[in-house]
Amino acid sequence: MFAGQGRFTCKGMKHRIPLHRIPVLNKWLDRPPRVAVVRLSGVISTSGRATLNDATIGPVIERAFAKGAPKAVALLINSPGGSPVQSALIAARISRLAKKHSLPVYAFVEDVAASGGYWLACAAEEIHVDAASIVGSIGVISSSFGFDRLIESHGIERRVYTSGDSKSQLDPFKPENPEDIERLKLLQSDIHDAFKDHVRESRGTRLGDDPALFTGAYWTGKRALDLGLVDGIGHLVPVMQSIYGDKVRFTRFGVKRSVFARFGLEVAQAALSGAQAGVQERSHWARFGL
Known part of the structure; x- marks a missing residue:
């Protein structure tokens, strides 16, 4: 076991050997610092082709914190x-592991960290962006369609039977009910409050006091820096080199694809089931011109 001032000893040995005299240990002690890199990319959802959720990315994050002493x-x-919910689960896991392993966490935004994407970024101690990144959208949105007049014009009658007056609320095939909208607004308000609390706790005194911060608006990385939403303009490699030196090494962690996915052997059923999710994913990106 290790003992004394930088010396090595074991049971039965009369003398302590300086660590620098042991070649293998010397090489280990002098190795360059390492940073674990986790990619969080895609729409945050429990379903879809290219989505983020705690069930899939959680084990990856666990390995990043635990493997190789970063x-x-x-x-x-x-x-x-x-x-x-998935945004909160992933962010909470990151914060919990950072505390457990006593490791700093840095976030680097590429094209966009908006809404739940910014929720994830706030799990880091520092947030760095590109000057043209899209950042913010601290709000809650629900969207749907109304088909009641369409089916009426085609002589179609909607028949729904429920036990419980609220089981069919927000039915897109029925006219809007003001009481349903009021309930939805209350739900959105609760979620919005949780989002705002998360941002305030993460950013602390760095956060500006612009009234637009929590309206759902979003900004470029340069403007986000002025508002206190982020800490700097910079990319992964140069920022990490400025902190840990030019010899810093990176170990990247990501979700492993199945054999079928790697060789392009997805079955037709999976492709068809993912078509609708794909449209929904595109709508999320399209809101920010991407």
Whole structure:
């Protein structure tokens, strides 16, 4: 076992050997610092072809913190948002592991960290962006369609039977009910409050006091820096080199694809089931011109 001032000893040995006299240990002690890199990319959802959720990315994050004694963990974020619950689960896991392993976490935004994507970024101690990144959208949105007049014009009658007056609320085939909208607004308000609390706790005194911060508006990385939403303009490699030196090494962690996916052997059923999710994913990105 290790003992004394930089010396090595074991049971039965009369003398302590300086660590620098042991070649293998010397090489291990002098190795360059390492940063674990986790990519968080895609719409945050429990379903879809290219989505983020705690069930799939959670084990990856766990490995990044635990494997190889990293000096820090860096998050590469490119997400337009999605599920608030999955955003909270992933962010909470990152914060919990950072505390457990006493490791700093840095977030690096690529094209966009909006809505749930920014929720993820706030799990880091520092957030760095490109000057043209899209950042913010601290709000809650629900969207649907109304088909009641369409089916009426085609002589179609909607028949729904429920036990419980609220089981069919927000039915897109029925006219809007003001009471349903009021309930939805209350739900959105609760989720929005949780989002705002998360941002305030993460950013602290760095956060500006612009009234537009929590309106759902979003900005470029340069403007986000002025508002206190981020800490700097910079990319992964140069920022990490400025902190840990030019010899810093990066170990990248990501979700492993199945054999079928790697060789392009997806079955037709999976492709068809993912078509609708694909349209929804595109709508998330399209909101930010991407």
